Amino acid sequence: VYEITNRLSKAPNEYANASNYEATSVSTNSDHGLYERLAVGGHYEEIRNLRIRQDLFVVALDIGTSSSGYAISSYDSYKRDPLQISTFSWKSRTDGFQHFKTLSAVLLNPSGELHSIGYDAEYHYINSLQEEERQQWFYFQNFKMMLYNHQISRDLILHDVKGKPQKALKIFAFIIQGLREDFTTRLAEQITLGEGAVDEDIHWVITVPAIWDEKAKQFMREAARQAGILNDRLSIALEPEAAALYCRFLPVEKLKGSSQDEEISQLKTFSPGAQYLIVDLGGGTVDITAHEILPNGALKEIVAASGGNWGSLVINDEFINLIEDLTETDIMKFIKENHPDDFLTFMSVFENKKRVFSKDDDRVILHVPQSIRDIMCERLGKSVEDHIEEIDRAQEVKFQRDKMYIYNEAFTKLLSGTIEKIVLHVTAVIESNKLKVDSIVLVGGFAECDLLKSTFRTSFPDTRILVPEDPVLAVLKGAVLCGRNPQILQTRVCRYTYGICTTVDFDEKYYTPDKKIHIGGNTLARDIFNIHIKANETVHIGQKGTPKKYYLNRDDQDQLDLEIYASTKTKPKYTTEDGVFYLGILVIKIPQMAAVCNKSRYFSVSFLLDGTEMEVEAVDSATNETTGVKFDFIG
Known part of the structure; x- marks a missing residue:
């Protein structure tokens, strides 16, 4: 029985916007039976106050x-x-x-x-x-x-x-x-x-x-x-949100408790009020987010998403460094450029080995393509086996014919540096935000690594460490659920402060002299970061922020271009200070009206988060109507 079954059980009059539709069966060879083409009036239906995409x-x-x-x-x-x-x-x-x-x-x-x-x-x-x-x-x-x-x-x-x-x-x-x-x-x-x-x-x-x-x-x-x-x-x-939603829908028997390598009891995954941390262990990045279960079953983000480039590909770089430390600097670069086929094959073998490596394995065996062995021998002027003996590294690795043997301690070292960085960041997130999480859920391909799971178990002994039975698919399946459930996450914690670059009346008490400019007889301060959303602020999805006014300059002005900036600081003052970065241009099209003086005309601009992306609303003071806006963040 899935945790959301009761919310999704269709009762009479429960679907406010789906009272009439036609369904025609379409035969398929799918294991899941019939697909239906639904002729519906809209793209959503209401199920217990949560929108479901139709x-x-x-x-x-x-x-x-x-x-x-x-x-x-x-x-x-x-x-x-x-x-x-x-x-x-x-x-x-x-x-x-x-x-x-x-x-x-x-x-x-x-x-x-x-x-x-x-x-x-x-x-x-x-x-x-x-x-x-x-x-x-x-x-x-x-x-x-x-x-x-x-x-x-x-x-x-x-x-x-x-x-x-x-x-x-x-x-x-x-x-x-x-x-x-x-x-x-x-x-x-x-x-x-x-x-x-x-x-x-x-x-x-x-x-x-x-x-x-x-x-x-x-x-x-x-x-x-x-x-x-x-x-x-x-x-x-x-x-990480997609993975969290997938795990939120799973019954607990589909989550493995890596602390005991056994299935947890047949209880529902998380109950209202529970807090959990999701660690998405991808190839390039590691993403971390924390949620709380609300009484209606929806999710509340309690910490801004964070992470870094500690994905499992960093371990590939460590492996390349090991090969070059054993042989010659830049040898793998030479192999990649001159024998890309064998380079890709060799790295693919390592990619698979690092995922299945167990801390109890005596050694890991890799197949070495002949071209790579030949290049190593040519560069070294001797066999790789003899060279490893001469540099006294035989306790770490061994080459024999077309095989490379990496012993447990050396292979563990390849992985442990990256794993330790991940654990340190998770620890910092929990401690700095004073979180009381009940569980840490590991997803992504690297979540299959036994060494990573055991390190988490040791580092967080009082917290359940959970892994779905298909961690590599958690994000993918969760993304489908996100598509069906656009309102499941009801509040989000902003990672950045967002604002618009503007000018204001100059006040020497607040602004530095280098920001003083003179325009049309007015003394103004330039490069002011006009804040719309603050970093670490909890924002309800779809809720508009406080509108702020932006005035036009000319009667013939047909569009208003506003520069959008972001910062990790909560109260940046200038758009030119450290920690502030330019995002792009917000373009507001201005309807021309003969009887309106543009110099007194302004647009009230509001920021809002609609799902995972930022949106902006601009209301024309001349008509009190919302006008079209366009982002251009990529030039």
Whole structure:
């Protein structure tokens, strides 16, 4: 029995906005029975004061640093069981295994056109292209972190594994396009009657890390638009929130208590008033958020989302450092540039080993491609085995024919540095916010690591450490639930202070002389951070902030451009001070009115958080009507 069953049981007169619809059955080959095409008047129905999105399908796309995939829920299936979410396996022709997700990889032909994504892209690049052909093709992998480490714009450039450039927006659009086309192809194969799903039947959800800012969210939205997804058919889900919602819906028997390696009793997952922490352990980033269960079953965010670039790919860098420490500096860079196929194969093997490594394993065995062994021997001037003996590192590693053996202590060291940083940050979040969490829930691919779970158990002995039975899919399935339940999170804690750059009357008591300017006979202070939302402020979703006035300058003015800034500080004074960063332009279109003097005309601007994205409302003083606004955060 799922925890939300009672809320979703349909009783007479309980659906305020779904009293009449027609359903025509469409046969499928799905394990979940019939899909239904619902002709409904609106996209939402009210179920006990929480909006449920009615679209025929909700499809979530999880674009991860290491892997990507999608999941789907039909409306009828959701009403029967919210956790009836379909995911799809992906076969890697490189290792021969089925995977929950495909690689976050994109392959372009020499003309810069999309050839393939995921495991197909990897296989074609490694096995079908000759080395001289690879110089002309473009292969991108693990590129998501570029949106975390760089200034985002439409012109941001990514470099492929051989250093060749392409626009980042194009690459992200291509992987979204590839996932979208794969989904529509599989759906068409399942539906045997009728014309199948159309754009109006599908609501799409794309996941992003909670620590990304508004620029990155708009970037992903623009990439989705270029991939053929309509803007009004798309919502953005924050990864740890999606995972939290998935775990919130799970009965406890689906959560493993890693402290005892056994299933917890048949109690419901969390009761009203309970607080829990979600740690999303992705490939690129680690995201942390904390929620409290409200009496109506909805969620309240109690701490602003935080995290950092401590994802499991950092451990890959540690592995590369180990290889180069044992052999020669930059040897892996040389291998990557000259033998990218073997480099990718070698790193793929390590990627799988680090997830399944147990603290009780004596050693980890990796297959070493022949080209890598040959390069090592050539650079060292001797066999790798002899070299390891000479430098007295045989107690850590051993090379024998096509195998590399890494012993327990050395492999543990590769992982422990990153794990310790994660634990330290979680500890800081709990202590600095005086949280009394009942549970810490670990999700993401790295949550499968036994060493990580045991470290959390030791570090937080009085807190339940829980892991869903499919942690790698928690974000993906949770994103589907976010799409169906746009109101499930009712309050959010802001990560940043948001405001608009403006000028005010100069007062020497408050403003420094360098901010003094003279305009039209007036003495003003420039670069003032006019605060609309404060960092660490609890905001109700959909609730407008206090409006603030922004005046026009000229009678012929046809638009008002306002610069939006953000800061980690709660009370920034100037937009030029440390800790403040520029987000983008807010453009307000001004309806022209012959009888109105623009110099006395202003717009009352209010900020609000609608779900995971910021929105702005502008009310024209001349008409008292809301006018159109447009963000441009990515240039």
